[in-house]
Amino acid sequence: MARTASTMLDLGTIAPPFALPDVETGSIIQISDFNENKALLVMFISRHCPYVKHVAAQLAAIGKDYAQADVGIVAISSNDIANYPDDSPELLKEMAQQYGFSFPVCYDEFQDVAKAYTAACTPDFFLFNEDRQLVYRGQLDSSRPDTDLPVTGADLRAAIDAVLNDAPVSERQMPSIGCNIKWKPGSEPDYFG
Secondary structure (H helix, E strand, O other): OOEEEOOOOOOOOEOOOOEEEEOOOOOEEEHHHHOOOOEEEEEEOOOOOHHHHHHHHHHHHHHHHOOOOOEEEEEEEOOOOOOOHHHOHHHHHHHHHHHOOOOOEEEOOOOHHHHHOOOOEEOEEEEEOOOOEEEEEEOOOOOOOOOOOOOOOHHHHHHHHHHHOOOOOOOOOOOOEEEEOOOOOOOOOHHHO
């Protein structure tokens, strides 16, 4: 496990499109499915990563707490399952059911979506406003597996609430920290320098 920080994609970036299979239903989830939502949260997760395990219950809570709010939520796993079979769609489905995720969990087999978002780690969070401009990218909160801080989702929740209330999102944003995305051999993106 390589401790990796998010790339902090430029604020204002337009949400890249995607069309990926939902691991529970097999149906294709597209960015256009969320056109009616005021906010869109795209999360990159994995099943095996201790950083994701640390926050998984809070991700489920966010899904439930905002179920009636005008925010679309989707989780995406982009890991190479040939070398990391714990992140296979079948096991991601088990994870989604275990935690009671109320949002779709999609599998990015070719890793194109992760690259389009410059995703670097799991978890990695991208929040877009109604115009699908990036307004928040960074950490869920300050808790990590090696800290005693409670997992509250405070940073991400504050950003979601700001978008829903037509308020500015704080530009003081801290990178997410997690396991690096497990790229297929020879396909690591060039945004790592």
